[in-house]
Amino acid sequence: MDEAVKVFLVMAAVVGGPLLAVMLVPALAKALTGRLGAPAKPARVADGDFQAQVLDELQALRQEVAELAERVDFTERMLAKTREPERVPPAR
Secondary structure, eight states: OOHHHHHHHHHHHHHHHHHHHHHHHHHHHHHHHHHHSOOOOOOOOOHHHHHHHHHHHHHHHHHHHHHHHHHHHHHHHHHHHHHHHHHSOOOO
């Protein structure tokens, strides 16, 4: 095989391989997510049931936010305790 042909084939593989991968990977990912991640159709519920579900979910979210607020407060207090000795000058 001619040297120029070998160089051309190597360059085509070096440039074409990643280019082909960049073009194929998104298409494959889209196809897979389309099949695997198809959302299920929501079940029909009566208006009263829907309102009750929404209120239950809202209450759960409020509880989670309250717990997160407590964790943030605790973390802030812990951080303040570790920094206090640095701020207070030593007694003479």
